Amino acid sequence: xxxxxxxEYPEKLFREDGKRLDGRDIGELRPIKMEVGVIKNADGSAxxxxxxxxxxxxxxxxxxxxxHHLAKPDRGVLRVFxxxxxxxxxxxxxxxxxxREKEISMIVADCLEPVLFLxxxxxxxxxxxxxxxxxxxxxxxxxxTVAALALADAGxxxxxxxxxxxxGKIDGKIVVDLSGVEDKAGEADLPCxxxxxxxxxxxxxxxxxxxxxxxxxxxxxxxxxxxxxxxIQLDALKxxxxxxxxxxxxxxxxxxKEGEK
Amino acid sequence: MEEEEKxxxxxxxxxxDDESTRDIVIPGEVLTEDIKNYLPGRGTIYNKDKTKIVSxxxxxxxITKNYINVIPLRGFYTPRPGxxxxxxxxxxxxxxxxxxxxxxxxxxxxxxxxxxxGKIKGFRGSGYSQEQANTEKFEIxxxxxxxxxxxxxxxxxxxxxxxxxxxxxxxxxxxxxDPPKIxxxxxxxxxxxxxxxxxxxxxxxxxxxxxxxxxxDDIVHERLLIESIxxxxxxxxxxxxxxxxxxxxxxxKKKRGII
Numbered sequence: 001x002x003x004x005x006x007x008e009y010p011e012k013l014f015r016e017d018g019k020r021l022d023g024r025d026i027g028e029l030r031p032i033k034m035e036v037g038v039i040k041n042a043d044g045s046a047x048x049x050x051x052x053x054x055x056x057x058x059x060x061x062x063x064x065x066x067x068h069h070l071a072k073p074d075r076g077v078l079r080v081f082x083x084x085x086x087x088x089x090x091x092x093x094x095x096x097x098x099x100r101e102k103e104i105s106m107i108v109a110d111c112l113e114p115v116l117f118l119x120x121x122x123x124x125x126x127x128x129x130x131x132x133x134x135x136x137x138x139x140x141x142x143x144x145t146v147a148a149l150a151l152a153d154a155g156x157x158x159x160x161x162x163x164x165x166x167x168g169k170i171d172g173k174i175v176v177d178l179s180g181v182e183d184k185a186g187e188a189d190l191p192c193x194x195x196x197x198x199x200x201x202x203x204x205x206x207x208x209x210x211x212x213x214x215x216x217x218x219x220x221x222x223x224x225x226x227x228x229x230x231x232i233q234l235d236a237l238k239x240x241x242x243x244x245x246x247x248x249x250x251x252x253x254x255x256x257k258e259g260e261k
Numbered sequence: 262m263e264e265e266e267k268x269x270x271x272x273x274x275x276x277x278d279d280e281s282t283r284d285i286v287i288p289g290e291v292l293t294e295d296i297k298n299y300l301p302g303r304g305t306i307y308n309k310d311k312t313k314i315v316s317x318x319x320x321x322x323x324i325t326k327n328y329i330n331v332i333p334l335r336g337f338y339t340p341r342p343g344x345x346x347x348x349x350x351x352x353x354x355x356x357x358x359x360x361x362x363x364x365x366x367x368x369x370x371x372x373x374x375x376x377x378x379g380k381i382k383g384f385r386g387s388g389y390s391q392e393q394a395n396t397e398k399f400e401i402x403x404x405x406x407x408x409x410x411x412x413x414x415x416x417x418x419x420x421x422x423x424x425x426x427x428x429x430x431x432x433x434x435x436x437x438x439d440p441p442k443i444x445x446x447x448x449x450x451x452x453x454x455x456x457x458x459x460x461x462x463x464x465x466x467x468x469x470x471x472x473x474x475x476x477x478d479d480i481v482h483e484r485l486l487i488e489s490i491x492x493x494x495x496x497x498x499x500x501x502x503x504x505x506x507x508x509x510x511x512x513x514k515k516k517r518g519i520i
Contacts (some may be wrong), residue, residue, distance in 0.1 A: 045337065062337065062365040073415075115288075115319075124365050124415055152288050157317040159288025159306065190397030197287045198309045237287045237319060241334065241498050242439070 034236035044154025052136035061126035076121035137180035164193035304331035433476035440471035
């Protein structure tokens with residue numbers, strides 16, 4: 001007899017002191033940690049912790065397209081494989097890719113394609129593997145963010161990075177970065193991504209109820225948060241090289257001290 | 262061994278030891294908004310309104326004259342005609358060899374490109390080479406030094422083993438590093454590679470596709486050399502690397518008792 005637990009959501013998504021259930025303000029993000037170069041055998045890789053989300057991304061390419069009939073003679077193809085671990089959600093996630101995985105793979109690929117120069121690599125493919133180890137709302141946005149980071153780490157020429165975030169409405173208030181509970185129990189949910197080259201919107205999905213004025217407010221709020229996420233991405237990429245530099249300067253200083261002695 | 266990598270001057274310009282050019286930039290980062298005085302060079306692009314120059318790669322910003330370049334720190338090897346690379350034979354049939362050259366496509370080596378053409382000197386009459394053009398010269402798994410005859414975006418690169426320093430390699434060790442870091446292993450005007458050779462007594466052959474062939478007197482020297490090359494690759498973006506590596510090797514030699 002399987003254990004059946006009903007999905008129960010709290011009636012109120014705001015605490016009495018006006019903060020959200022996890023103690024955040026309306027425009028506050030969950031804590032984000034990014035790292036690049038975590039998978040040794042991949043051409044480029046990145047790891048992201050965004051609240052309770054834990055996501056790995058690995059990039060391989062340019063390499064031969066397999067199956068071969070997917071290859072295009074005039075341009076390369078970007079293939080994204082979004083997968084969730086069986087233990088990433090509360091119920092066991094069946095490991096076979098379903099409708100949802102295919103959709104997210106497609107939107108991440110479409111979202112990243114405008115920043116790449118695929119026409120320079122005809123007949124080849126870039127493959128991005130996204131593995132969600134732990135999921136708690138907003139994995140499609142987090143996946144887009146981490147996939148862009150892994151592509152940059154692989155040395156693929158890009159016009160710019162891509163950042164993504166979900167904005168939503170819970171209990172009549174507009175908030176950024178919805179967590180799992182807020183996503184399910186809230187009224188509206190709007191994931192959006194931006195390519196920083198020319199600041200164009202690369203992804204916009206919508207689910208729920210809201211009017212046009214609210215939509216504008218959503219976008220203003222999203223832009224502010226996206227800038228913060230972009231800064232974290234920059235720091236993550238640069239820190240890989242800057243930390244190395246610092247270690248060396250320390251070594252040199254120590255060497256000088258030894259020499260003096 | 263007889264090999265000496267004759268290095269092209271073009272590659273050394275990539276990594277100039279100038280402190281002011283050592284900014285790490287990432288894709289999409291604005292390099293300058295002063296478009297009147299600067300032009301986009303390698304690894305850079307204008308934005309749509311032509312008001313800024315942005316970077317395309319993760320790399321080091323460099324200004325030469327009025328061009329802004331970005332020297333990539335990560336990336337893959339793109340074959341160019343004339344490059345000498347280390348290839349591994351992965352397959353063969355009576356018509357051609359298939360070679361792994363660390364690029365997106367396998368290179369093809371045709372048997373006619375493995376034998377010397379033309380008259381043999383010192384013979385009278387029909388002094389043409391008697392060698393048959395077949396694929397029995399090399400075996401699967403052989404390591405070759407090849408030159409790239411033709412390479413473009415669409416077709417598979419074509420290779421040749423006829424020429425100076427080219428042909429099969431017997432013995433030695435092949436290691437690979439990131440292709441963009443190869444210029445750093447060679448150093449400016451070959452300074453780094455000369456230093457490595459003289460200090461470790463090893464023969465080194467560095468190729469553009471990120472593979473390095475080396476052979477020394479004993480395994481101790483070879484190990485030290487491999488460690489040094491890995492260290493160079495991991496610190497490729499720093500300043501004053503040659504001096505620091507020299508210090509490192511001398512220190513390690515004392516530590517390991519090989520002088």
